[in-house]
Amino acid sequence: MIMPRGSDQLLLPANPFFVWFTLLFALVFNLLPFGREPAMPDLLALVLVFWNVHQPRRVGVGAAFVFGLLMDVHEAALLGQHALAYTLLSFFAITIHRRLRWFSLPAQALHVLPLFAAAHAVSIIVRLAAGGMLPGWQILWAPVIESALWLPATWLLLAPQRRAPDPDQNRPL
Secondary structure, three states, X not given: OOOOOXXXXXXXXXXXXXXXXXXXXXXXXXXXXXXXXXXXXXXXXXXXXXXXXXXXXXXXXXXXXXXXXXXXXXXXXXXXXXXXXXXXXXXXXXXXHHHHOOOOHHHHHHHHHHHHHHHHHHHHHHHHHOOOOOOOHHHHHHHHHHXXXXXXXXXXXXXXXXXXXXOOOOOOO
16 A cells, blocks of 8 residues: 555554543543633544544544534534534545545645534534524634644644654564
């Protein structure tokens, strides 16, 4: 198999416990009371898209739906608002996961920006259809911040999978 251009080394298999721990940690981070700031990035969406791109068989649309329902219950939002947004986000992330991994990290961040913007747009449309208020223009910063966090999230979440530098002339891998 040909390795994507952006990857300079082979990675170890992802530990399923680490994958689900990071998703639960992102959920707990989203549950913290930071106030009602519209520009606050959705860390759960970021981690969900990351694992949809890197482990699409382990973290799929069903997990996105369940996490979306948990966020709906926590925020007392219309039931299904976050579930629909996370499900669509997960579906489109899985759809482009093979193509996305061929790009460099800054290019990947630009490619996931429309995904995050669409997820926020779906959430706003559902909120407005239910009679809610428009959150303001600050909501436009949330997808930009989430895509900017793609670079450190990739570095941090792939760190346990990187091999230790152990050069061996008999085993170059």
